[in-house]
Amino acid sequence: MADVDYQSLVMPYRRSADQDRPEPARHPVVVVGAGPVGLTMAIDLAQRGVAVVVLDDDDRLSTGSRAICFSKRALEIWDRLGCGRRMADKGVRWNTGRVFFGDDEIYNFDLLPEAGHGFPAFVNLQQYYAEGYLLERTEDFPGIEIRWRNKVTGILPAADGAQLTIDTPDGSYDLDADWVIAADGSRSPLRAMMGLEAKGRVFRDRFLIADVRMTADFPSERWFWFDPPFHRNQSVLLHRQPDDVWRIDFQLGWDADPIAERQPERVLPRVRALLGPDAQFDLEWCSVYTFACQRMERFCHGRVVFVGDAAHGVSPFGARGANSGVQDVDNLGWKLALVLEGRAPESLIDSYGAEREYAADENILNSTRSTDFITPKSQMSRVFRDAVLDLARDCGFARRLVNSGRLSVPATLHGSSLNTPDIDAFAGAMVPGAVCADAPVIRDGRRGWFLENLGAGFTLLCFGEGPGDAVVVGRDLIDAEGLLARRYDARPGTCYLIRPDQHVAARWRRHDADLVAAAIDRAMGKPA
Amino acid sequence: MMLNTEPNLAAPDDFYEALIEMHRDLTPEESAAVNARLILLLANHIGDTEVLMQAMQRARAG
């Protein structure tokens, strides 16, 4: 499919039949917000057979690029939803990072991605492509109805759902929903309407984010400058996106005027100082941001569930915003579908809150640490930061301390009530609560990837032998390079129970149908 | 491991002299940078998180 100019796409407002009903229509799930997280939520639910209404106050996709780094886990989730491969193919892959301090390059690193995974550690892709591809994927599901220019202006929570008041170009109407998914972004009007808050730290700093289009021969690398000669005392990041678009982040400091700094006459000289006087480029988009690391105390409020930026926010160092929001809905989708089908107790939704609040804390911790390194907030913090950078020129240990953003990796949900604790001895990373590692496999004579073989529901993965409905390595799949067995510390007889969101729920050295059934009940939140 | 606050320096007077010498003719800013590098180098050499945490608490307590 040829690429559309997603930035200029306008989605028409259409009057819905619900607006003409005398009584509010009732829907099982209403998602508020058609950002990357809301769209992903809609696809996940629709793929599970749940009808979804999505409301968005706007009629456009993301203005400007915003997120550019999409992680392996987000791509794997989108692959499960039928559009991850397209994003990975369009995205720019990069492995080399260079770190500059003052006038010099002090070192470079190779991400050295581990071989044998279906998706790379990261790709760079403009947020409007991610949203555009998601939007096109929603069109495959008749169960998804997106209503543009439908702005939620009121919410009345009740025990069995919530009533929403919605403003449209034709006036306002009400809707009843059994479940409301609040994916309405960092300023979340729903959060405010419910008198709730996201708490945390706002960083007293401002960043100019500029996307420029140019044909330059910079390689596909990530360049990070601390205190460069062209932008003294601040940091700068240069990163490549598809279509010859480059992302440049300039740290400006807290005193910068956010309105003035956004004007081309201020932005262009900064960009030119970096690229050199002869560079030919067009400014595609720019904005000035202040970042915060914060989250709501609880993501679940009865039948109103918060996801993505509405629930938690991180500074963008480490690319955890959209990536973690996509993991939120990966966690929530199957649970909500089971509850709506009456197959799991409503309390299963609370485990979404517990698991993703835990993951949000991990993301906030990582982003806060990166932010503190990049923008030291005290004189001594700056002294140590510079000392680390000085030593990093020739000391390996100091390079490990340089923190310009840590790779976004999914949280392992240690201690989740859905996990069945091990009774057998295992080594390695695939503990209950971990996201399943990928590996190359052969199925029906064709090469493919392990994760593609996981079903929409629970999967029992067995090595060597197993029941008919299990995925059995040796019978259904060939472990092409022995990596699957290695990554899962498997021996003949080993089996893993895998959740619909591809997390390990339980594992044993020998298959026992009763234990598997009990572990499934536990992972569905059923009382023991 | 426990932070060792008993005598452990092989040549205490030599060490102290070298420490002061390290700062000779430096501005306060330069000295602060040298101290920071020294702490980082020593911390990496020690490696043990628990010992480092105890040392930081002890140093902060004055």
Ligand SMILES: Cc1cc2nc3c(=O)[nH]c(=O)nc-3n(C[C@H](O)[C@H](O)[C@H](O)COP(=O)(O)OP(=O)(O)OC[C@H]3O[C@@H](n4cnc5c(N)ncnc54)[C@H](O)[C@@H]3O)c2cc1C
């Ligand atoms: C400069 C920058 C760089 C970033 N880089 C990265 C990165 O590299 N990787 C990464 O993962 N993340 C990154 N992020 C974060 C990422 O952009 C966000 O985390 C992501 O957009 C959150 O998605 P969302 O769907 O939760 O919210 P949003 O994208 O904010 O979507 C919310 C939607 O809700 C709609 N809405 C709001 N109010 C209402 C209402 N009352 N009624 C109806 N609809 C409403 C809005 O119109 C919007 O469409 C970056 C962010 C910035 C600013």
